[in-house]
Amino acid sequence: MVDDALISGIEISYVYPDGTLGFDTLSVKIRRGERVALIGPNGCGKSTLMMVLAGLLKPKTGKVLIEGEEISKNIDTVRRRMGFVFQDPDIFLFNPSVEDELRYSLDQLDIDDDRASELLDQYSRIFELEKIMSKPPFRLSGGEKKRVELASVLIYSPEILFLDEPTANVDGKTRRKILEILNSYPGTLIFSTHELDVAEKIADRVLLMSVEKRIILDGGVDLLRERSLLEEVGVI
Amino acid sequence: MHLLIEKTVKSATSYFQDFFIHEYSRKTYLHDVHPSIKLLGTLAFIILSISTFQVKKILLILASVYVLALNTGLDVGVLAKRSSLFAIFSFLIVLPVSVFERDVVYLITFPLRVFASISSLQLFILTTRFSEILYGLKKLRIPGMMIDIIWLTYRYTISMFRDLLSILVAREARRLKKTSHIETLKGGSKSLGLFLLRSFEKAEEIELAMNARGRKISYRGKYRAGFFYILYISGVATWWMML
């Protein structure tokens, strides 16, 4: 069989500098176009695993491959193919205004002015940001921050999208908006959540992590119906 | 930017390994001696090692420190390893002047003094928890406010470092092209600015929490006076004077 994996983590583990275990040794393969939900209780290593798979953190052991090549080798080109939306918008958003946030990626990609303002119009409309474009991000509400965060990543159309708890701490309206957008996202999607209905609506594959910081189950969305198991692991 | 993160993670890992070196589980006589006494004893060892250039006196202190460590069951190898870096560094530092003055003895005695005094300090560090050190300092009349600040600094360093790391990683996640060293410096210092802003906010929350729980930090401990420790050091000091 030809390896059909887009991203694969082989025998990877991560330990934080202060000695805390991020996640224990595991192997995982993500195929092109898959929509993977990482579910598990708090502190089971979902975010850390995503950061390692995205090449943001170097695994302590093992290696991460993208299309068969070690991710760290081509990290600069890999970056522009990927988007990573952090759980905490306050560390993700650091530019002086919402408009600057959206432009931040476009500037790096040297997109010409006409095309850039076209994209700005389009994405500020999709994410309903028109009225807050000149505001500083730290002045916004939680839901607004989340929309800015998503917009500033999706604006450069990454083909692989990582999202860390995309619907945590947002109101119902923003939540519906986010689900709608993620449903129409065409690329490979990897996200963490502990809200089962979010996983059910968006994912086509579920990875269940336990407090022991390992992947204990890997399968289709029907996994989400195993109530007693999920309860035992601590997801619900 | 990824280079900054990688290098930092690597160096911080080795740095944090030492962070908990005090969290010993075993108890030896030395662990039980009152931290103030141990601190004064350590100062005595250091003063004795650096107030002489006579090889035999320095060797006496060095031997006394290592015999004490060995006697109390400490890993002497660890002690020597932790003390050797600066000694080697000092050797290299004084190498030119020793060659210039054709003074081989100085080339030996200078790093040896440094090695002896660092070994004394490391022996203290390896047998005293950080909170115990602060308790000892407090008993030695160092202002309580300074002690509390030092304790909180120690207490929050790891969580602040994790915060800083995730801020850097978030910036790296938004990097879409190769960056130069200068751009890393620029982006990195902006990240630090954001980090410090968040630190101020966090500090406010922690202050509120501390107000709710009470502001007093208590450092407690039950220690022995360390009679034999004092006796040992007095004996060594007398011998040092007689040499």
Place this chain on the structure above:
Amino acid sequence: MHIPDGYLDLSIAAVMWVLTALVIGLSLKKVAESKNLNVPLLGVISAAIFAAQMLNWPIPGGTSAHFVGGALAGILLGPYAGSIAMASVVAIQAFLYGDGGLIALGANLWNMAVVNVFVGWYIYRLLERYSKFGAAFVAGWLGITTAAIFVGIEAGLSASFRYPAFVAISAMGVWHGVLGLIEGFITAGIVSYIHSSRPDLEETSNAVISKVPVAFIGVMILLSPVFAYLAEIVGYSEPLENVAEEIGLAEKQSYTGIFPDYTIPGVNEYIGTLISGAVGVVIFLSLAFMRQHASAD
């Protein structure tokens, strides 16, 4: 930048301890009086500076540099609180890692928590009206360079450290003058980021600071090399040996065995041997008792 024990003469180290105790003591008093500074804030911000020091900045040539943050602490917190924050970090480095000695800790605190912070802060206040970025750059750069020069002065004046003062001073000054550019650049980046994104926060540290105590500390900083020099002149480099010689304890003959071959002029040789034997017994017995009590409770 951290001076280990063994580099400084005791007399110079003692003078630096006295100066440091005065300034840090004054700073503690000022912070205790202040309304918007408090212990948790200083603890957390010190931890943040400590964490920031752990960053390993890649610089051309494959090596790396560290950010120290003395000037930044002064700019963000004001000179008094800034010096306390740095003192906290330097103390932890000494007591946790053995970075810098204990006898030399006074000098290390003086260089990194007093000189770096006060000089950096003062330069920033002097220049900020022209450009915040420029002022912070110069403050970070010259703050650290001045601190390094003080390291050179203290070590250079010490007889234990054989290099002539001008060699030590210029080595430290030139090296850190170059590395300090990075410190300046990072300081400037941080300050201008904070200024541009939260101008409202700016004023917390800019509370009015009365001139007299600052001028007093400035004079102390300027005069500290003179004090160090005077301490050295007093010829105090090996006081314990001097004492030993004066009370006639020091042995005048050559060393012959493991235990001191001891005689006191004009005293019975028998008593001398007795004393040296007693010393040996005391050392041996105390070791034995420590060992015996090792596993108690």
